[in-house]
Amino acid sequence: xxxxxxxxGFGGQGVISMGTLMAYSAxxxxxNVTFYPAYGIAMRGGTANCSxxxxxxxxxxxxxxxxxxxxxxxxxxxxxxxxxxxxxxxxLANSSLIRKKAERKDIRSYYIPVNDIAEELGNGKMxxxxxxxxxxxxxxxxxxxxxxxxxxxxxxxxxxxxxxxxREAMQKGFDAVQP
Amino acid sequence: xxxxxxxxxxxxxxxxxxxxxxGHGVIHRLVxxxxxxxxxxxxxxxxxxxxxxxxxxxxxxxxxxxxxxGRTPAAATGIKRALPDSLVILYQGDGDLAAIGTAxxxxxxxxxxxxxxxxxxxxxxxxxxxxxxxxTLVGQTATTCPYGRNPKDGQxxxxxxxxxLQSLGGVTYAARTSVHSAPNVLKTKKAxxxxxxxxxxxxxxxxxxxxSACPVNWGMTPEKANQFVANxxxxxxxxxxxxxxxxxxxxxxx
Amino acid sequence: xxxxxxxxxxxxxAEAAIRAGMTCYFGYPIxxxxxxxxxxxxxxxxxxxxxxxxxxxxxxxxMVYGAAxxxxxxxxxxxxxxxxxxxxxxxxxxxxxxxxxxxNIARGGPGLGNIAPSQADYFxxxxxxxxxxxxxxxxxxxxxxxxxxxxxxxxDVADEYRNPVLILGxxxxxxxxxxxxxxxxxxxxFDKSSWILGNRKGRKSxxxxxxxxxxxxxxxxxxxxxxxxxxxxxxxxxxxxxxTEDADVIFVAYGTSAxxxxxxxxxxxxxxIRTGLIxxxxxWPFPSETIAGRAKKTKHFFVVEMSLxxxxxxxxxxxxxxATIHFHGRPGGGVPAEPDIMKQLKExxxx
Numbered sequence: 001x002x003x004x005x006x007x008x009g010f011g012g013q014g015v016i017s018m019g020t021l022m023a024y025s026a027x028x029x030x031x032n033v034t035f036y037p038a039y040g041i042a043m044r045g046g047t048a049n050c051s052x053x054x055x056x057x058x059x060x061x062x063x064x065x066x067x068x069x070x071x072x073x074x075x076x077x078x079x080x081x082x083x084x085x086x087x088x089x090x091x092l093a094n095s096s097l098i099r100k101k102a103e104r105k106d107i108r109s110y111y112i113p114v115n116d117i118a119e120e121l122g123n124g125k126m127x128x129x130x131x132x133x134x135x136x137x138x139x140x141x142x143x144x145x146x147x148x149x150x151x152x153x154x155x156x157x158x159x160x161x162x163x164x165x166x167r168e169a170m171q172k173g174f175d176a177v178q179p
Numbered sequence: 180x181x182x183x184x185x186x187x188x189x190x191x192x193x194x195x196x197x198x199x200x201x202g203h204g205v206i207h208r209l210v211x212x213x214x215x216x217x218x219x220x221x222x223x224x225x226x227x228x229x230x231x232x233x234x235x236x237x238x239x240x241x242x243x244x245x246x247x248x249g250r251t252p253a254a255a256t257g258i259k260r261a262l263p264d265s266l267v268i269l270y271q272g273d274g275d276l277a278a279i280g281t282a283x284x285x286x287x288x289x290x291x292x293x294x295x296x297x298x299x300x301x302x303x304x305x306x307x308x309x310x311x312x313x314x315t316l317v318g319q320t321a322t323t324c325p326y327g328r329n330p331k332d333g334q335x336x337x338x339x340x341x342x343x344l345q346s347l348g349g350v351t352y353a354a355r356t357s358v359h360s361a362p363n364v365l366k367t368k369k370a371x372x373x374x375x376x377x378x379x380x381x382x383x384x385x386x387x388x389x390x391s392a393c394p395v396n397w398g399m400t401p402e403k404a405n406q407f408v409a410n411x412x413x414x415x416x417x418x419x420x421x422x423x424x425x426x427x428x429x430x431x432x433x
Numbered sequence: 434x435x436x437x438x439x440x441x442x443x444x445x446x447a448e449a450a451i452r453a454g455m456t457c458y459f460g461y462p463i464x465x466x467x468x469x470x471x472x473x474x475x476x477x478x479x480x481x482x483x484x485x486x487x488x489x490x491x492x493x494x495x496m497v498y499g500a501a502x503x504x505x506x507x508x509x510x511x512x513x514x515x516x517x518x519x520x521x522x523x524x525x526x527x528x529x530x531x532x533x534x535x536x537n538i539a540r541g542g543p544g545l546g547n548i549a550p551s552q553a554d555y556f557x558x559x560x561x562x563x564x565x566x567x568x569x570x571x572x573x574x575x576x577x578x579x580x581x582x583x584x585x586x587x588x589d590v591a592d593e594y595r596n597p598v599l600i601l602g603x604x605x606x607x608x609x610x611x612x613x614x615x616x617x618x619x620x621x622x623f624d625k626s627s628w629i630l631g632n633r634k635g636r637k638s639x640x641x642x643x644x645x646x647x648x649x650x651x652x653x654x655x656x657x658x659x660x661x662x663x664x665x666x667x668x669x670x671x672x673x674x675x676x677t678e679d680a681d682v683i684f685v686a687y688g689t690s691a692x693x694x695x696x697x698x699x700x701x702x703x704x705x706i707r708t709g710l711i712x713x714x715x716x717w718p719f720p721s722e723t724i725a726g727r728a729k730k731t732k733h734f735f736v737v738e739m740s741l742x743x744x745x746x747x748x749x750x751x752x753x754x755x756a757t758i759h760f761h762g763r764p765g766g767g768v769p770a771e772p773d774i775m776k777q778l779k780e781x782x783x784x
Contacts, residue, residue, distance in 0.1 A: 062611075
């Protein structure tokens, strides 16, 4: 098993948080993992992306030329990264903000309205958590429970009280897709 | 017979490595006398600069660190942070301190590094053979300003270091003295003592700027050179305290 | 054994240094190594050390020079343009025989370049970036774990030879997070009492400098340094061989490039292509013997670097005409892509 995931969106959508949460959770399940962010140009509203590799074997290159999982939170990211996705790879797109569909037919595409899911729970900022839930379902590698436990360990004290509601967002995202 | 003066054994028993009439010999003696009087021989780390007074390490029986040109305040910072209870004496010339090492001295001073800087201003580069220094007076000649330093010709103005550093919060003491005459030598000794006391009391950064003659590179006899200090240099570089116990001394010099 | 942690390479280097007994860190901000000074600022003073954000990289390396004079374990870090500024200080550290650890999380150049990963500082690192005849051990870790391990080792090697040691990483190593477990530092003690400054009571005065104007002294000094460099070259070379035994093509790459090549080797092996990898872990001393040994049997060597080709010169010297050398390089912050390398590999095999 090896998942090469690129997370992309604009700054402030929690793209980096999604990647780190996935990396910590994979480590908790004793998987080999690398996390590599686009760095140095962190700007709210700018573009943000990171690469996470989760593998049973030691990870050779941490650089992802062709992901087999692509998580896009906005339309520019869909335009930028979809061409790099491996044949048969999974595209997870935030259909709350992305109105179009990917043109490629050789990939598995999932459109999840993660902002709408989050807003229904009272906070649009949890869109990344809903997306994480969907991702867990599609990947079927790291368990929801592990991610919940990881949240408790890695969230800042300020965010800790929001673990339960984030968990709900994640569950809703998980339930929203069928692999 | 009463002995009134003897060799300070911090200086090795050898002739001074400096030219006749040079101020470094006198200033070395004042610094080592102060070290001895404060019983700091075993606790002193002496920072030799690049310039004529790099030769101090051949002459002084002290632990000596000799860093790159101008980097003395940075290296002294490293030493003092690692050994906060040692006495760290910087000995720098005008090229070392006020040209290539300007950033280092300003920031060491501004951080309030608890060190004592002896800044020997002789308005010329000595070791390399008489080039223009940042402190060379307007009109004064040097091999790289053969027609006399001319600020209107892009050669800049002589830098007044004490005035420059006194505004920095980390500086506790800044004073300018001279060694061109016996009374001034005694005042210099007192200023060096203050700088060392400040460091022992952990008060922060002290600088003693000392006007000093370079007869050889000025092309003068030692006597004429001392007159040049008295008549020309002090006119531009007024003597006295610029900052004491962290308080700026208000002056009406310029 | 400690607990497994997920850490950025930069932070792992910083933490490993503190665990190795480093007490004096001096640095200046530059991307992509900013996590190192930030980590030091947060943790080092609490653990009994000193952190200073210096006014420049030049000041930082000279603060290291001063702290090293007292026997303290001292360190600085930067990225390519800042490492250029430190070259003066590195030359002086060697000249004055002072131990120190310097970290270069390299970025694209020349000039201000960019903040992307690069291996274009190889010449500067191994051929002597500053003035004078000198060498230092240069480690090129490829994983966060190895970065931490080699950082600890670097302090021992620096103390053992009284010579600076460079850790040469790139932006990927510095920025990526991987799980790691901190090993116990060696605990080796080094007697520095014969040369350090301060607390002098009962001994002769010590002088730390690198100047002598007397005839022949500096030449003699250089011959002494050479003995030390020869000793380092003999004892400190580190190299990894990966699937080289039966390889028709051997990659030579270090750091991030080596990881990318390892991926290509794994894919190629699945397709029945016999390739392997020689990964220098020290690029000075360079593992010339390992490469020369393989060149007796393997006909093709494939050098991959994030530069226009710098290490390739050392590979060429090691191979000495006994095999054909191929090259894939990406300068200016470009990262070699596995498919491109694979394509070139197949072309080599068909030629």
